[in-house]
Amino acid sequence: MLTETGTGTGTGAFYAVVEGGTVTTPKGFRAGGLHCGLKKNGRHDLGVILCDVPAAAAAVYTLNAFQAAPLAVTRDSIAREGRLQAMLVNSGNANACTGKQGDADALEMRSAMAASLGLPEHYVGVTSTGVIGEPLPMERVREGIAALPAQVHAGGGEDFCQAILTTDLVKKEVCVRVSVGGKDVYIAGAAKGSGMIHPNMATMLGFITTDALIEPADLQGLLSGVTNTTFNMITVDGDTSTNDMVVAMASGLSGGVALRPGDADWAAFEAGFRHVSEHLAKAIARDGEGATKLIEVRVNGAVSDEAAQAIAKTVVGSSLVKSAVFGTDANWGRLIAAVGRAGQPVNAETVDIRIGDIPVLAQSSPVRFSEEDALVYLQQDEIVFHIDLHMEQGSAIAWGCDLTYDYVRINAAYRT
Amino acid sequence: MLTETGTGTGTGAFYAVVEGGTVTTPKGFRAGGLHCGLKKNGRHDLGVILCDVPAAAAAVYTLNAFQAAPLAVTRDSIAREGRLQAMLVNSGNANACTGKQGDADALEMRSAMAASLGLPEHYVGVTSTGVIGEPLPMERVREGIAALPAQVHAGGGEDFCQAILTTDLVKKEVCVRVSVGGKDVYIAGAAKGSGMIHPNMATMLGFITTDALIEPADLQGLLSGVTNTTFNMITVDGDTSTNDMVVAMASGLSGGVALRPGDADWAAFEAGFRHVSEHLAKAIARDGEGATKLIEVRVNGAVSDEAAQAIAKTVVGSSLVKSAVFGTDANWGRLIAAVGRAGQPVNAETVDIRIGDIPVLAQSSPVRFSEEDALVYLQQDEIVFHIDLHMEQGSAIAWGCDLTYDYVRINAAYRT
Structure with a gap:
């Protein structure tokens, strides 16, 4: 997409x-x-x-x-x-x-x-x-x-x-x-x-x-x-x-x-x-400052579109998620942690997460996946995370970018 | 303090x-x-x-x-x-x-x-x-x-x-x-x-x-x-x-x-x-990951302690504020921008900001200050930002750290 x-x-x-x-x-x-x-x-x-x-x-x-x-x-x-x-x-x-x-x-x-x-x-x-x-x-x-x-x-x-x-x-x-x-x-x-x-x-x-x-x-x-x-x-x-x-x-x-x-x-x-x-x-x-990758977060199955928006924005805005993408690290724990702190209703037992087409979490339990496949996927310059809460029909898409050394360099020196 | x-x-x-x-x-x-x-x-x-x-x-x-x-x-x-x-x-x-x-x-x-x-x-x-x-x-x-x-x-x-x-x-x-x-x-x-x-x-x-x-x-x-x-x-x-x-x-x-x-x-x-x-x-x-400085944000004059807490946490959590502190840049525009997006009542005409003891904003207007003095202050390892909204008696203190290259390095490579 x-x-x-x-x-x-x-x-x-x-x-x-x-x-x-x-x-x-x-x-x-x-x-x-x-x-x-x-x-x-x-x-x-x-x-x-x-x-x-x-x-x-x-x-x-x-x-x-x-x-x-x-x-x-x-x-x-x-x-x-x-x-x-x-x-x-x-x-x-x-x-x-x-x-x-x-x-x-x-x-x-x-x-x-x-x-x-x-x-x-x-x-x-x-x-x-x-x-x-x-x-x-x-x-x-x-x-x-x-x-x-x-x-x-x-x-x-x-x-x-x-x-x-x-x-x-x-x-x-x-x-x-x-x-x-x-x-x-x-x-x-x-x-x-x-x-x-x-x-x-x-x-x-x-x-x-x-x-x-x-x-x-x-x-x-x-x-x-x-x-x-x-x-x-x-x-x-x-x-x-x-x-x-x-x-x-x-x-x-x-x-x-x-x-x-x-x-x-x-x-x-x-x-x-x-x-x-x-x-x-x-x-x-x-083109976010210092960015090397576009991140897209797709949330489905939330209790409302507004809840899905809040979750998608929380995930795509997480510094830990952004750093992991920069490091091509399939660290889905940071995805689920961000979902959990978005302040929206979630069912802790029913969450699916895919990194691109690679399932990493099914019904809130880890799925064994090929780290090599994940690495190949994460090396692309457009990354999509799919999160399905399996509750209602609320959905949303949010976009962001990875957090890199250059973001820090640009913003540590912007004005001076 | x-x-x-x-x-x-x-x-x-x-x-x-x-x-x-x-x-x-x-x-x-x-x-x-x-x-x-x-x-x-x-x-x-x-x-x-x-x-x-x-x-x-x-x-x-x-x-x-x-x-x-x-x-x-x-x-x-x-x-x-x-x-x-x-x-x-x-x-x-x-x-x-x-x-x-x-x-x-x-x-x-x-x-x-x-x-x-x-x-x-x-x-x-x-x-x-x-x-x-x-x-x-x-x-x-x-x-x-x-x-x-x-x-x-x-x-x-x-x-x-x-x-x-x-x-x-x-x-x-x-x-x-x-x-x-x-x-x-x-x-x-x-x-x-x-x-x-x-x-x-x-x-x-x-x-x-x-x-x-x-x-x-x-x-x-x-x-x-x-x-x-x-x-x-x-x-x-x-x-x-x-x-x-x-x-x-x-x-x-x-x-x-x-x-x-x-x-x-x-x-x-x-x-x-x-x-x-x-x-x-x-x-x-x-000891935040990669941190070189402790940032303390003191908010006074908010409509409630809860409002002051929300503002203090927004400012201390701003990636732009954190990057500026790392870069020892007295970029108070990022402080006021963070105050303004905290979602709390503010009076856009009455905000004072001090960086340490250096006034940089008074009644929401810029104050001429010595960049050299600000640089000397920001080179210390504990930085205090004072924000006074001059509305009611709500106050709060929040703590954070600067955003550095090392934060990105640590979190890009944490799991792998």
Whole structure:
């Protein structure tokens, strides 16, 4: 289940992956990025997604009690009309815990970008990622924002993707095509995030564009629902950032009539939207700081989906499980220990565990297995743990990564 | 607050630390240890604490849903009369998730130890620590148990302490003396634990002995209460083991009358008992796998003690905070981010944070501080973070350790 399937779901709702697609593939979107001086390495640190028209907009925000200044600004913009035409992002500085100056700086970023693009302020959203607690060097940001419109172009998805990265090693983007009312509709996404990542949106930024014609409220409902089983089911280190946000913009330029939940093609659209979100979420987990492997935990037979989610997240977030995967050690005792401490109902007599296709625990008793087979499996770069509680029908999937020397190296030296 | 104070609390309840004291210092206790073949390195892996009389006994157990087999056996023994005369422990094998054979093995360990010492079975408790899911090599255990009584002696506290270690680097023991009714009463403790450690008792074993005369129910109440603010306030890696247990045994051989809550000397006894528990808990955190530093997080001004506990544990358990401490990086943004994701009420405008005595955040706004001073402070081996929420009177202290390359090395290779 970890490989990219080109099309399809079990419900007859089909989508096709568009190779090389970016956030500017859906009709009406352009993007750009540049280096304004927030990152020391000379890489892009300021980017924008621009729509030809005010796009239906939806967003989900971190649950951290200390939300960074730009989140309030974006929330305010979307609240006015449910539309955004430009989404501005900087990396290298989170503008979080920066006091009243930080609030003022985020507002100034919005007004400067709006002026620079000739848009009403409330059609501009703002987001930031990087170090917490340091004031933004606003003179550089101002210059960057003034220069940004000249960098915006139809093929600018790649530049934008570069501008949102911090400790990420790779760009994360994906695009799918679905058919709605006989017309091609594109859904694309870009994301960043590799540390301070945990369920409920952690140093993670996601940008989803589509040319579907859809009402803001329907887009918000879709984004919120899909986020729960995708972006909120990943963890790198259990930390949740102050800055996380996923924003979706729908230009409506695919043509045709408005798409609504319950329509004949809604299932296909939702499946495509889910694919984009899941692809980005898994890409973030796979690129977790220092990670060498993607870990997928599948829980079945729990008393509810919520219980399954809690168990899956606990297992995939366990430092001991993560270290064992790094060490290619089939140490299933750490899996069962993590299941047991998730705070959810379990039957201590009925648990099955498989490492890939290798049964290691059946009805809570150890199964003799080939250590050699397990080693071969664990040397792959995508590891799946199957946990079946044999209680009710609750199920969930969570994604994470292994814990390595490099995670420690990266985070011991991040700021200095 | 991290240095060992010889005596005292603020309530006038005094105790004195007994240098070199062990679990056999309280009157009536002997102990011993030997190597029976569970550990590959030839070190002690089987130990026992033996009391001259049936001691009042109390215990607290892991909250993990998959409790190891020996826990049920000890629970059963204590349930009969509230007394234990011998506490048997093995290291190198947890006897957890070992099915019905594991249950039978734990019962056989109890009956064999009882026969070997000439005691009723229900005066014997059993506990295990080590790898999960592998059957105990019972022939070695049987031979070890048969040989163990000959190793028991009054100075056997050190041998016992060796027998309970797994990846621990140092022994953890402490002894205090208090005065009860004009008589000297000793309270001593030994503990193991360095990985899979988290609030609510994780791969942690604690053994507390005292010669106080106290009823089992009073001892249980004291142990449960003190555990909440000591053993349950430490974390190494957020994992909670299947095997954790803290057991207390009171021989009553100090003489005098029975000590009861509310007695004139109860406060002194409780303070001494708390000192023993806190000392062992901090020693476990300090000896966390791969750790180079002890981290103490003090939260004040929370809406309740429970909220403060949750926040303190979240901060001290944050991989990002732990990595920053390893890297001597005064990255307070990670502290505030952890506070914000603890799921407890906070006022985003009123938070103060100090790193040691260095203010870094005041009323939620950054304070300019000397990076050099912070570096000097963070290079010490005991780091204290002070967090004041300025809401209500809730307070808590949690302990943990830094996250290092060695944690990953130890846990990537533990089983293989």
